[in-house]
Amino acid sequence: MKSYRADYVFSIDADPIKNGIVTVDDAGKIVAVGNQPPPDAPVEQLSGILCPGFINTHCHLELSHLKDKVSKSTGLVDFIRHVQQFRNVDRSEAIEATLKADAEMYENGIVAVGDISNSNISLEAKKQSKLYYHTFIELFSFLPENAKTVFDNGLELVKEFKPLSASITPHAPYSVSKDLFKLLREYCETHPNLISIHNQECEDENKLYRYKTGKFLELYEGFGIDISYFKPQARNSLQTIIPLLTNKQKILLVHNTCTNLKDIYFIKRFDRQINWCFCPGANLYIEGRLPKTELFLEQGFNITLGTDSLASNTSLNLLEEMRLLQDQVPSITLSRLLKWGTINGAQYLGIDDEKGSLTVGKTPGLNLISDLDGFKITADTRVKRIA
Template sequence: MSDTSEIDTLIEARWVIPVDARQSVLDNHAIAVHQGNIVDILPAHVAQAKYNTKKNVDLKSHALIPGLINTHTHAAMILMRGLADDLPLMTWLNKYIWPTESRHVDDTFVFDGTRLACAEMLRGGITCFNDMYFFPEAIAQGALATGMRASIGMIAIDFPTPYASDADDYLAKGMALRDKLQSNPLLSFCFAPHAPYTVSDQTLAHILTYADQLEVPIHIHLHETTDEIDISIKSHGMRPIERLHQLGMLGPNLIAVHMVHLNEAEIQLLQQHGCHVVHCPSSNLKLANGFAPTPLLFDQAVNVTLGTDGAASNNRLDLLEEMRLAALLAKATSKRADTLPAYHALEMATINGARALGIDAFTGSLESGKAADITAIDFSDLHLSPCYDPVSHLVYAAGREQVSHVWVNGNILLENKQLTTLDEADLHRRALYWEECIKSSI
């Protein structure tokens, strides 16, 4: 681009933290954005001389980071937040969540819940989420109505729901949806078998075949609880991860969520096969599932990402909080203060998630040629002063209340803490409507 070229937007900031291999922190830099992409990152004074801009955004007290990537959630379950807290996972599912879903979940519920979740995620700096839930077309439409990037789970489970009658029906509907929407630049797709205890070998084998043919990831809950492992040993004579290994499912397209209960041999398997792990610290803590052995996974160079899980089991969609928890838990469980330093925690919430989803060519870091998926964090609050290390502050001190601006694909979706694509009053009305529906059926 010539020195006199016009660009859409120039964003100037106190710091730009691109999340690159050098672990750079760039002082007083600017990001030049044109037609949805980053075209340059350079010192602010040089940028002012080099570019004519349609819009200049001056964020002199802010840090710019890649948009956060929530690698595992069930967005629409935000409409069940707080419905049944302080219960073990299987009790929570069997007595409360699954019965509520059978009564109320349809495409309208999912669309409304997804938009509400998108509002919360945007306010927390999340630009992309990987979702697993029923009625995935409603998830996609909810994300698109917001302007967020989303990886849509083609869910599969071996029992009927209002969405599908059997495993073949789930898969057929999911693949038809992918065929319909895969050209949209904001959407990608994953196969999403719920968990080994709800999906048969036959269904998993079909998914593996389709995933290999279509070159899409497989996103599955795995080794979340000791109950899950006990059920697998009783039913299959082996632990769940060994079952998946025998089926040929371990590979670089596997995104394994939770992975709380792992032994050394299983961690070696993950490393050898290039699998990805999604760490959901708040959900694991709240459901009393234990502590994922993330330090051992890091030691084996397994790609570990971060997810919030659904708001029904977290109860927040706050990836900044997950970064802090992940770092603190890794230090406590390893008894090493240097485990999971702040920059690595930021990588888990950005580029590591993009790699797992297969979208790192165009998002997950701030680089020329990538999509302008950018989050701005305001460091002007008193409790963020003084600042010796902005990355440390991001992980250990800042909160989602400091997120001021969010861009996805160059479009501003949060501006001065105000949502630009969603009607907050309408979101409140729809949330209250579903609250009354659910309360009346309990």
């Protein structure tokens, strides 16, 4: 066993402990948390706070080879064009990049990841990884006639990732037809199937659904996709798709850059298991703006954090995502940010029996956060994996 004392221990499931001690065994299982070490156990003194390993609920591991290749602040539609332009590379290069990205997340204290995949490129890294992965096989088709083929292909790709945890999921409102949403909802009635969907990353998504205007029309035309069948809905994209989503499975709405209070209130009218995921680094990289985070704080929803991909972020560091949100809304406490980055993500992924809090019997990982300004994260604050 090993015992570590720090200035504070944030176990997440209890109040912070000043001069707290965490004891773990060789397998990383929590043996004790408190102010007293087990008998005859040497204690290593650390400077900073101890907390559980981080849970990254939104990443695209297979896009890791696009690091520094996609321009910043272009807006989502041009970002999509650039990703498609640079996406296809030698398979070995793409796989090598996934291995490096996985190692980066490990070093940054991440212990579990909800990862988006459109292919099996990330499979090798996930099989070798020390991290827990749930893979979301993403479905794309805004053309109704392609819905069944795309859905069946998605199920086949899920099989390739088994026995690792995996599910099929819609990509985004602007890329999934009502027919494809219907197939997915029917599947979710009888199969365990976590959902993660990109939501309202830009105003053009809402413009498409409200008025059938905006830059997505140019994108479809450029890709040779005829959406003449699509009729404007006179409401935002989120309000349109919520009735199409299942009430049997947990749903993660990711990004939410342009989600407003009316959208939030609209959701509350429906019996849906909604979770929100914020990826501020990617929001700034792509759109140069952040969600109205303060709107979500007291609404009673589960909030999680993600890094998005190296195509849309400079690093895979959940502590940096916390700092960006803290800078945006200074009233957000460190305790709340750590909860978003640990137990909330674990609960969404269904692994909170093992991860997310420093609870005796769990194997949540153990992170040391140092160089804080009191309980504020600064540009100098660092995270180090301890166990």
